[in-house]
Amino acid sequence: MYLSTLLFLILNFYIVAPDCGCDVSRTDGDEHCDTKGENLYTKESNELPIEDNNNTWYTGFEKMVLIKRADFEMGTNEPVFENDFEDPVRNVTVGSFYLDIYEVSNKDFKIFVEATGYKTEAEVFGDSFIFEQLITEEERESLKDFRAVQAPWWVKMKGVTWMHPEGPESNILDRMDHPVIHVSWNDAVAFCKHLGKRLPTEAEWEMGCRGGLRQRLYPWGNKLNAKDKHWANLWQGNFPETNTAEDGFMATAPVTEFPPNRFGLYNMAGNVWEWTQDTWTSNKALRVKKGGSYLCHRSYCWRYRCAARSHNTRDTSAGNLGFRCAANVPYEIY
Numbered sequence: 274m275y276l277s278t279l280l281f282l283i284l285n286f287y288i289v290a291p292d293c294g295c296d297v298s299r300t301d302g303d304e305h306c307d308t309k310g311e312n313l314y315t316k317e318s319n320e321l322p323i324e325d326n327n328n329t330w331y332t333g334f335e336k337m338v339l340i341k342r343a344d345f346e347m348g349t350n351e352p353v354f355e356n357d358f359e360d361p362v363r364n365v366t367v368g369s370f371y372l373d374i375y376e377v378s379n380k381d382f383k384i385f386v387e388a389t390g391y392k393t394e395a396e397v398f399g400d401s402f403i404f405e406q407l408i409t410e411e412e413r414e415s416l417k418d419f420r421a422v423q424a425p426w427w428v429k430m431k432g433v434t435w436m437h438p439e440g441p442e443s444n445i446l447d448r449m450d451h452p453v454i455h456v457s458w459n460d461a462v463a464f465c466k467h468l469g470k471r472l473p474t475e476a477e478w479e480m481g482c483r484g485g486l487r488q489r490l491y492p493w494g495n496k497l498n499a500k501d502k503h504w505a506n507l508w509q510g511n512f513p514e515t516n517t518a519e520d521g522f523m524a525t526a527p528v529t530e531f532p533p534n535r536f537g538l539y540n541m542a543g544n545v546w547e548w549t550q551d552t553w554t555s556n557k558a559l560r561v562k563k564g565g566s567y568l569c570h571r572s573y574c575w576r577y578r579c580a581a582r583s584h585n586t587r588d589t590s591a592g593n594l595g596f597r598c599a600a601n602v603p604y605e606i607y
């Protein structure tokens with residue numbers, strides 16, 4: 274009796290324990306079982322003090338936060354995507370800099386365009402990439418020859434621009450506070466430059482994302498849905514068929530949504546991918562983007578981790594790719 278109970282427990286452990294539903298079916302939409310790194314989660318570790326990283330508002334730039342010079346551990350020793358060069362963990366020293374607390378919004382971008390007459394690359398080229406579920410069946414059918422080979426849910430559509438994110442008939446009037454999308458790396462650089470700012474380096478971006486926490490998966494810690502809440506605008510459901518939008522958003526969310534991290538930064542993970550200055554590790558023609566987007570689901574794009582990274586060419590634009598700016602700190606306050 275005793276032995277059989279013990280056997281039962283052991284068998285059950287070996288059969289059941291490795292299978293929390295993540296390994297067998299990674300598309301079942303169960304986002305609650307992040308096995309990798311979850312063991313690191315404790316309340317205390319998610320409440321580490323941010324030494325030497327006091328949030329201070331700088332009056333020279335609106336809505337930016339000062340991130341003070343510090344070392345931080347960049348990357349991960351548990352890379353999820355080997356080809357993304359996420360590993361290893363290494364100490365990187367980042368000098369003091371300012372970072373926008375929000376992704377650049379449509380409203381911000383409109384002010385820039387009105388002041389400068391700037392034309393984005395999507396406007397110049399006449400098209401941009403859009404996620405197929407955001408357009409009609411007829412549009413999808415007519416565009417079937419314009420799909421991205423490795424990601425057939427992306428279609429290149431004519432007339433898609435930051436002002437018309439789902440084609441000429443669409444507009445942004447009811448989402449001026451959402452992140453600007455369909456902007457290329459070159460567009461992002463031009464915007465930041467106009468304000469006396471610049472794109473963050475990848476190290477700056479990742480330091481901001483981590484918000485003073487050491488080696489956590491996300492800006493808020495290791496649990497995706499800590500306290501049974503949604504902390505970022507991601508994808509819930511089976512990608513790419515079903516978006517249940519449990520987090521409240523099918524596509525982009527206002528840049529002010531979801532709780533900020535300890536540095537006061539919003540939507541570092543999710544909502545839209547964000548361009549950085551850096552060139553890609555194995556191809557200098559590509560630029561690094563960080564943070565994942567509202568289309569990211571653990572099953573195929575677990576890239577809303579701070580260590581995760583991806584890339585695009587400098588002239589690429591898409592419906593899930595935006596940016597925020599950084600700025601240098603004047604020497605007096607170093």
Ligand SMILES: *[C@@H]1O[C@H](CO)[C@@H](O)[C@H](O)[C@H]1NC(C)=O
Nearest residue numbers: 323324325326327328329341
């Ligand atoms: C951060 O703020 C605390 C409390 O206000 C202060 O004691 C500390 O000196 C500050 N640290 C830095 C680096 O400014």
Ligand SMILES: *[C@@H]1O[C@H](CO)[C@@H](O)[C@H](O)[C@H]1NC(C)=O
Nearest residue numbers: 344345346361362363364365
């Ligand atoms: C980074 O530096 C800290 C402080 O010196 C140290 O404790 C830690 O082990 C270092 N991490 C790595 C990956 O070298």
Ligand SMILES: [Ca+2]
Nearest residue numbers: 506507520522
């Ligand atoms: Ca969502």
Ligand SMILES: [Ca+2]
Nearest residue numbers: 540541543545
């Ligand atoms: Ca983001």
